[in-house]
Amino acid sequence: MPRLFAIFALLFGAALPASAKDVHDTVSTFLLDNGMEVVVIEDHRAPAVVHMVWYRAGSSDEPRGSSGIAHFLEHLMFKGTTTREAGEFGRIVAANGGRDNAFTSFDYTGYFQRVAADRLGLMMEMEADRMVNLQLTPEDILTEREVIIEERNQRVENDPGALFREQRRAAQYLNHPYGVPIIGWRHEMEELDMDDAMAFYDRFYAPNNAILIVAGDVTADEVRVLAQEHYGPLPANPDLTPRMRADEPPQLAERRMVFEDPRVAQPYVMRTYLAPERDPGEQEKAAALTLLAEVLGGGQTSVLTRKLQFETQQAVYTSAFYSGTSLDDTNFGLIIVPSEGIDLPAAEAALDQAVAEFLDEGVDAAQLERIKFQLRAQQIYARDNADRLARRYGRALTAGLTVADVQAWPDILQAVTEEDILAAAREVFDRKNAVTGYLTGPSTPEVTQ
Amino acid sequence: MKAFLLTISLAVAALPAWAEIKIQEVTSPNGFEAWLVQEPSIPFVSLELRFRGGASLDAPGKRGATNLMVGLLEEGSGDLDARGFAEATEALAARFDYDVGDDAVAVSASFLTENRDEAVALLRESLVNPRFDEDAVERVRAQVLTGIRQDAKDPDTIVGAQFDALVFGDHPYGTAYEGTLDSVAGLTRDDLIAAHRGVMARDRVYIAAAGDISADELGALIDTLLSDLPETGLKQPADIAVETTAGVTVVPFDTPQSVAVFGHVGLERDHPDFFTAFVMNQALGGGGFEARLMNEVREKRGLTYGIYSYLVPKDHAHLLMGRVASANDRIAETIEVVSDEWRKMATEGVTEDELARVKTYLTGAYPLRFDGNGPIARILVGMQMDDLSPDYVVTRNAKVEAVTLEDVQRVATELLQPEALRFVVVGQPEGLEDTPSQ
Secondary structure, eight states: OHHHHHHHHHHHHOOOOOOOGGGGGGGEEEEESSSOOOOOOOEOOEEEEEEEESSSSSGSSSSSTTTHHHHHHHHHSOOSSSSSSSTHHHHHHHHHHHHHEEESSSEEEEEEEEEGGGGGHHHHHHHHHHHHOOOOOHHHHHHHHHHHHHHHHIITOOOHHHHHHHHHHHOOOSSSSSGSSSSOOOHHHHTTOHHHHHHHHHHHHHHGGEEEEESOOOOOOHHHHHHHHHHHTTTTTTTOOOOOOOOOOOOOOOOOEEEEEETSSSSSSEEEEEEEOOBBBBBBHHHHHHHHHHHHSTTTTTTTIIIIIIISSEEEEEEEEEEESSSSSSEEEEEEEOOOOOOHHHHHHHHHHHHHHHHOOOOHHHHHHHHHHHHHHHHGGGOHHHHHHHHHHHHHHTTTTTTHHHHHHHHHHHHHOOOHHHHHHHHHHGGGGEEEEEESSSSSSSOOO | OEEEEEEEEEOOOSSSSSOOEEEEEEEEEEEEEEEEEETTSSEEEEEEEETTTTTGGGGGTTTTTTHHHTTTTTTTTTTHHHHHHEEEEEHOOEEEEEEOOSSSSEEEEEEEEGGHHHHHHHHHHHHHOOOHHHHHHHHHHHHHHHHHHHHHTTTHHHHHHHHHHHHHHGGGSSTTOOHHHHHTOOOOHHHHHHHHHHHHHHHEEEEEEEEOHHHHHHHHHHHHHTTTSSSOOOOOOOOOOOOOEEEEEEEEESEEEEEEEEEEOOTTTTTTHHHHHHHHHHHHHHHHTTTTTIIIIIITTOOOOOOOEEEEOOOHHOEEEEEEEEETTTHHHHHHHHHHHHHHOOOOOOOHHHHHHHOOOOHHHHHGOOSHHHHHHHHHHHHHHTOOOTTTTHHHHHHHOOOOHHHHHHHHHEEEEEOGGGGEEEOOOOOOOOOOOO
């Protein structure tokens, strides 16, 4: 497959959230007295572990006007504490042959280290330390703020596709903070300060707002002992309140946008709809949407690929994407990259026609069976990667789901029928909830020499 | 005939106690050699194939032929057209990935134990009997052309392409393996057939597997998969000596952040000083916040989100390179800091403390790479291409430990050449003079 495919897969990440039934035997979960949730995934093939702490705090939990503070704090967590110098955390991990990093999203912030199994206690000791003892200097703030602005330059400002997706997301949400970029709006990032960082830290970084996930060559009992020793003594935050985000009002009007940038070489159309997410105990609709995305856009035999790339040849690339693991309403998206000579309105019309035909024709039974078999196979492949499994649990638990929900998910996916998929499609494809975006070069061609 | 076996059992002597990684050297009945780590606890296998030469074997005037050919391997073969092949692959839940690079075509496959024979038969057709149907060729060609147009406006790609053109000139390394709009438009079905025959040959294939399969089973599998490929193919390209001069090459591009690639000549993978250079580079610009470039450019000055340097031992050339991005009004300062650090390490080498930290990191991190069937198979096939023996996984950390402060000082002085350090910058950099490279 040529590179274009890989590029888009990377950008839009419409991967199937697979799960692994056989893996369930290896997963244990318990709660510390201070409210810290613990998940242990055993994999004894190699004497390594990944140690992760996930906070139920992401960019969508930020105070209005301080966009980017969740991610900025994630960077600052690698500075000093009352017991350790700036950078010492990373130095100790490296000196033990480990790797560490962190990530921020809308619903969570996570920190991880991958080390030899016998270093787990040391990692816990250090992670517990920075959960409560962070100590920042004014220089940390000034220098690291430059770093996150360069990060924004690299990820967003230098990439018209990223700018387009940022604008698209802002248009998708009329009121909910999912419309604000994780990395922050540049003008607000420039103003972030020590008080913003420490306020977010004090509010959200506490054991009763954290999930510990350990995956690898370790038993649940060993983790319990170590976790009680290192995280057990930390006090819960008594002022922690349930996560309240502003709800979306009814969306009554489709939003349409054209983003022009001279750096765009290949125009395309992206349409997203507001879509329901997986809810605890109620994952059926999300499962149907997950399969809908696969049926429409999951690879070479999918409906959009067949109709638009193979049959009419109006597109060089098409995709459908949906990620149901989200605390609040998520998106279902469609993309068409038109063939040469097809303009964006014609491409959009072709996309709409293909979807309309699909709703008429229904789901190909053989395709659905192949998708379900692949999902079952993923339960085998998934066992090869304990890190990925750990992340799946982290994303789900910070999106309000339970371990039981994660473990029920594969069976719920298998139970989805053609009728479920078509019903979900009819419900989600409502243009009043949609943003339709064109990414294109300037309408007036630049004068060339 | 029973597969011939030579098993090397290794207890990797790393910092933490480490598990045994048993690498079996398998010779198939038809004489293919492969490395295997048998790990039966999960019922699937990861298989890695490499065909040495890759896109550098493109015939004159046919730039992009290998890339397009590889893109078509999964677009119809044997009795199946593109959709038929995709349906069959999905029905088996097999995962086939075909990739191309300057020095190799890479095929990565994972398949379930329960339908292994069917998966291998399907994979074989894609390697041995690709159809290159006209409609598939046109469809994939359009995708490749789209990618080329995007690359032409992507600062990250432009900077790499400009650097390659500067140092490699008209060697195959000097141009993008995707080809140009013109060269790809001109490729014919015959060109693809010739590329397939010339690149995917038995005399240049490297094989590794990890997972739920025995040595005998692997031997038979390989024979099924590869025996019908041609015995030999195209001649490998010539080596090229890298020569650069200090200075900056600016490629104007209207974007807020300048992207820079920098470098000069490096060391061959089999050079006796390669390990020392590898250790030195880890202290200079290897991963992590410990490295000097990251510390000086990001941690102290906030000039970038990330900066790295790396040795690039290709089959026919070797480089020491680096990469960084800073806002247009700050890239000049970044380049100054990088040049200073280059000079400083060339003169003073590294400190005892740095060397000790780099060693503990490298030796401790090495065994953590062997995490899963896919990664293990990839490491094994890479070792073969680098002409290493299976016991390298044991001796590697000892080689790291053996590097002395004096070694690093000597190699730093020889390898780091501030007078040859060339920067290529794409963006609208402020305060940077373009200095001709010759």
